[in-house]
Amino acid sequence: xxxxxxxxxxxxxxxxxxxxxxxxxxDLEIGPGESVxxxxxxxxxxxxxxxxxxxxxxxxxxxxxxxxxxxxxxSLRRSVSGRFGMLFQNGALxxxxxxxENVAFPLTRGRVHSLAAVRADALRTLARVGLGPEIADLFxxxxxxxxxxxxxxxxxxxxxxxxxxFDEPTTGLDPIMGxxxxxxxxxxxxxxxxxxxxITHDMDSARRIxxxxxxxxxxxxxxxxxxxxxxxxxxxxxxxxxxxxxx
Amino acid sequence: xxxxAAIGRAFLGFLAGTGRLxxxxxxxxxxxxxPPWYPRLLxxxxxxxxxxxxxxxxxxxxxxxxxxxxxxxxxxxxxxxEGAVATVVVLSITRELGPVLAGLMxxxxxxxxxxxxxxxxxxxxxxxxxxxxxxxxxxxLVVPRVLAGVISLPFLVLVGDVIGVFxxxxxxxxxxxxxxxxxxxxxxxxxxxxxxxxxxxxxxxxGFLVAVMGCYHGYHSRRGARGVGAATTNAVVSASILIxxxxxxxxxxxxxx
Numbered sequence: 001x002x003x004x005x006x007x008x009x010x011x012x013x014x015x016x017x018x019x020x021x022x023x024x025x026x027d028l029e030i031g032p033g034e035s036v037x038x039x040x041x042x043x044x045x046x047x048x049x050x051x052x053x054x055x056x057x058x059x060x061x062x063x064x065x066x067x068x069x070x071x072x073x074x075s076l077r078r079s080v081s082g083r084f085g086m087l088f089q090n091g092a093l094x095x096x097x098x099x100x101e102n103v104a105f106p107l108t109r110g111r112v113h114s115l116a117a118v119r120a121d122a123l124r125t126l127a128r129v130g131l132g133p134e135i136a137d138l139f140x141x142x143x144x145x146x147x148x149x150x151x152x153x154x155x156x157x158x159x160x161x162x163x164x165x166f167d168e169p170t171t172g173l174d175p176i177m178g179x180x181x182x183x184x185x186x187x188x189x190x191x192x193x194x195x196x197x198x199i200t201h202d203m204d205s206a207r208r209i210x211x212x213x214x215x216x217x218x219x220x221x222x223x224x225x226x227x228x229x230x231x232x233x234x235x236x237x238x239x240x241x242x243x244x245x246x247x
Numbered sequence: 248x249x250x251x252a253a254i255g256r257a258f259l260g261f262l263a264g265t266g267r268l269x270x271x272x273x274x275x276x277x278x279x280x281x282p283p284w285y286p287r288l289l290x291x292x293x294x295x296x297x298x299x300x301x302x303x304x305x306x307x308x309x310x311x312x313x314x315x316x317x318x319x320x321x322x323x324x325x326x327x328x329e330g331a332v333a334t335v336v337v338l339s340i341t342r343e344l345g346p347v348l349a350g351l352m353x354x355x356x357x358x359x360x361x362x363x364x365x366x367x368x369x370x371x372x373x374x375x376x377x378x379x380x381x382x383x384x385x386x387x388l389v390v391p392r393v394l395a396g397v398i399s400l401p402f403l404v405l406v407g408d409v410i411g412v413f414x415x416x417x418x419x420x421x422x423x424x425x426x427x428x429x430x431x432x433x434x435x436x437x438x439x440x441x442x443x444x445x446x447x448x449x450x451x452x453x454g455f456l457v458a459v460m461g462c463y464h465g466y467h468s469r470r471g472a473r474g475v476g477a478a479t480t481n482a483v484v485s486a487s488i489l490i491x492x493x494x495x496x497x498x499x500x501x502x503x504x
Contacts, residue, residue: 094377105380
């Protein structure tokens with residue numbers, strides 16, 4: 001029997017902006033149902049990595065595969081795009097749409113005439129993130145930061161995608177709300193059995209969410225291992241990062 | 248800095264911008280004819296452009312018609328040709344002033360708003376979110392606006408034509424002392440369907456230009472509030488210039504002998 005095919009395989013991915021080489025040969029594999037968190041200081045290229053994975057950016061070189069199918073630079077990317085759900089750093093809710101329309105968007109693809117048919121599904125999804133129907137007709141500008149993040153999470157999981165991507169899920173939230181969002185993410189990932197990739201610089205959040213942590217440094221994965229092993233990584237750069245010691 | 252290098256860089260930047268705009272227009276046209284379509288969004292934008300622009304276009308054409316009547320009367324009096332006032336008003340409004348003024352007013356009102364709205368969506372990652380939700384941003388954001396521009400502007404211009412001619416009638420009858428029946432008769436005596444149709448075709452072209460430039464500059468807005476501000480300014484300026492250039496092109500097409 002051969003090796004099991006990882007759900008996500010990122011191999012030797014490079015990405016530059018002008019003369020700035022942000023990703024310089026990133027290698028990372030994530031198995032089905034696994035939750036991996038990529039950590040690293042701000043500006044190290046974590047968001048670039050996740051954008052290359054979902055197709056918002058094309059890598060300059062390297063391979064990205066989903067279930068063994070190469071998608072980077074391939075027309076096959078479109079065929080797997082429906083399998084992704086992504087939570088953006090600031091939610092990226094559509095501010096011209098109500099909460100209900102935002103959550104229903106992945107189900108209706110923006111066609112409002114089919115909104116009535118999916119209303120119950122959208123309300124159920126809102127309930128999964130602890131929000132009631134009383135906010136369904138509000139607009140994003142009427143909500144607090146934490147509620148916006150929860151609505152964005154509901155939109156992310158509305159179609160039960162089997163690959164979930166979280167871009168700095170706790171940014172801009174107080175510690176209690178951050179912990180709540182993390183617990184909702186863990187709950188959603190476990191309930192759906194999805195594969196999850198999270199990027200963050202918040203170590204508390206990483207420890208709560210991750211089965212495995214990978215540290216990005218100088219455009220590459222410097223260290224990766226189980227969450228429980230990061231404190232004993234034996235790597236000076238990792239130790240400095242997790243202890244908040246400037247390098 | 249080497250001045251030749253600066254000129255070369257500016258020229259290359261111009262070519263790159265033109266190419267990017269060409270690709271954007273091609274993508275927009277191609278998405279116009281491929282499903283899915285968003286009729287409800289189209290209706291929203293038709294109402295936004297066509298209905299809510301009526302007051303500003305109406306006022307503009309009303310006063311333009313009044314001014315043309317007054318100006319042509321005082322000028323034509325030198326040749327004892329005051330009787331041509333009604334004809335001059337109706338031809339200048341339907342052929343030129345109606346479509347050009349409506350186009351410029353809509354460029355200021357709608358082009359700026361489209362650039363600001365789409366630019367803000369770009370800055371706040373809403374356009375990226377659309378892509379990750381398997382919805383093409385050009386199809387969802389740009390196509391309904393461009394189609395609405397093409398549909399709404401001719402309607403606005405038609406209403407503006409009527410109001411502009413009415414403005415000329417008010418000045419002609421109540422200030423210059425024309426007989427109402429005679430004024431109306433002279434308004435329609437020399438008016439050909441071609442005059443009105445050419446104005447409506449111009450309006451459709453201007454609607455396309457305003458919406459495309461608004462969407463293009465918003466879509467390619469740089470990061471931050473400053474980027475959105477620049478996109479808004481560029482949308483209005485470029486649409487206004489293109490309206491004046493296209494006006495000559497369409498006039499040449501219709502009226503050159």
